[in-house]
Amino acid sequence: MKIFGYRVPMMASLLLWGVLWEILGRLGVVFILPPLSDVLVAAVDLVQQPGWQSATVTTLRAFVIGLALAIGAGIPLGILMGRVRAADALLGMWVNIFSSAPLSALVPVLMILFGFGEATIIAAVFLFSVWIVVLDTRAGVRHITPSLIEMARSYGASPPALFGKVIFFAALPEILAGIRLGVIRGVKGVVIGQLLVAIVGYGALFEAFSRNFRMTQFWALTLMLFAFAIVVGALIERLETRVEFYAGERG
């Protein structure tokens, strides 16, 4: 968009919203909305507290483990479904169902099976993020033009080499896209998991803040989470653009 002839990037409008937030907060329009400046101060303060630091470690650990499991299981499964028709026919239905189902309904089940601790959160992250990784990996593998595979075979590629040198890289743009979406869903998974379990990590903090109406800290935590999700998503997107140059040429 252009204002007075100067090109203004879209994300700049968020700054405008930030200013609006500040104004509304100072006017005290709604008590749950403190001024943005107060929230930012609370954030800086929060970061220095050991309680927050240990909660962050817990949350981050669960997130990373869950995501690693999802990627570790999701990519091979996606490749399997992409290459083997039978696997695709049998599993495709379930992957699609779980990819768009309200997975938070399953968190109570996880709570019973894994208890009220970190294991449940890891399971929640895995559950939320694995399906999209599978689907996008599968899509990437399906897009590979057959002649590429034939070429590798004709030059004597063994199955491990075929997968490692050709298939993985050919499908990489879609795999990265799947991971990016998996990250976003994983963050939702960790938040929902912790909100429902409410005694670990950020869930416990949210519970404490809201119970005691400490709104500035509540918003500070929320903003940090949002920022985390968006920043990691953007980083992966950067990675995707690095790989994109050959995405159009694959066939």
Place this chain on the structure above:
Amino acid sequence: MTSIQPDIEEVLPAGGASARRVARHGHGVVVRLVSIALFAAIWEIAGRIPVSFAFPTFSSTVAALFGLMADGSLFKAYLSTLQPLVLGVVLSTFIGVGVGTLCGLWRPGEWLLIPVFIVLQAAPVAAFIPLVTFVYGIGITAKTLAVMILALPVIVLNTYKAVRNVNASLLTMCRSFLGNKRQEIFKIVLPDASPVIFAGLRLGVAAGFVGVVLAELLITPTGIGDLITYHRSRAGYAEMYATIASIIALSTLTLVALQWLETQIFRPEKRGR
């Protein structure tokens, strides 16, 4: 600007599209049945091992499901749960399509609103749901809002993307035959954008289900959420699993139905897609 733009059309179409393709080949139905049977068998075995004391078998879950249907508790629960869901989705549809179209056609609107919705779609908005209860209490208003918080961004972004990417050649053609702005919007933009808008509505419904389940687990259990927590507290695990399976099944069936409706109305082959 793509820095944090998640894929707006997520991957649901794969299921529906392959459902269409497969349905044309008779054996596709058989494969589905085999798949379901396999799933049930694995579940049954896992329940019998048992994986955990709290893991009922497939058969006991099915029995519990029939039990819940018979005594009417499932029906009553859904009656309560579907209210905020339907209300929230309907409101999100009208508001979402309107806002998305506005942003697609009017640059200042796009600049102002789209970044907000992109953030809302990427961020874990579940964190907001407890906040909603502070202002709106624990009734149907809060739950409807929870549904809308999740469904609205998806619908807005899909509508916006569809309207922005209208076939430029058709717009030029309309101009060359002296069409005015109103004719352009109603005769070219909206018909061309409607398949993607409808796909967005479908994704909005999926998000709505997520929202209502979250609302019932996080705010106050009523309806389905109540049924789940009640049976959990009484260690009625089969009933609990049955309820959860039922909402996942309902969500899936609704989305499949919408996908079918989408192909019936919009006939993608007609549009050369």
Place this chain on the structure above:
Amino acid sequence: MNIATAPIGLQAAADATDAIVAVRGVSKFYGAVEALRGIDLDFPRGQLTSLLGPSGCGKTTLLKIIAGLIRPDAGSITVDGRPVRAPGPERAFVFQDFALLPWATVERNVAFGLELRGMQRAERDRIARHYIGEVGLAGFEQKYPHELSGGMRQRVGLARALCVDADVLLLDEPFSAVDEQNRRKFQEDLIRLRATENKTFIFVTHSIEEAVYISDRIVLLSPRPGRVSRIIEPAIDRTGDPDAIRRDQGYLDTVEEIWQGLKQYVD
């Protein structure tokens, strides 16, 4: 040699009285690239004039400026003496990529120009059906674009342009997305159409044979920047057998001469 060529100035003077479209001093820049420079042209009423040249010579740009779909950076266009800067009812455009509404039937597509004018349903369908027959698509009124071949889709575009009864028909490489056999057929049909419809045609093409086959007048444009290089009036008798034209000596000589002139611009 059956070619009549004239220096551009004399040409303009001779046709000044019956030029329906007059282009004066038109220039267009795309960023730093000069697409058109100082174009002065007249298009005689009732004739088919081709704009011919290699890619980059600005012929489509010029056509769209005449159509009012692009604004020139300098210069003016007058139609029937009146200056124009936007599309108008006296000009109709036929698109290279057909630009048909995929969700509408052939009948609705053909009638679309009339629909935008607010004409009543019954009346515009009547007119549409007439022209659907004229272009040889009778019987296909209820079909959808995806059910038609490329050639048939272009006929729909042509019928749509004929419906609005414009004085000037502007065709942007209308046959380039069509296969060779259909293309030849179209060229023959166009000659027949010219005889029945009392309109002026301005035709953009990059095919020399096509231009010589159908045109009363060929404007040769040279690229980088786009300028008028020559104007040629092939003197070919088109009243007889359409196939005979392609063996006519005058036709062959004209094609050869134009090719020799344009060869230097091939990359």
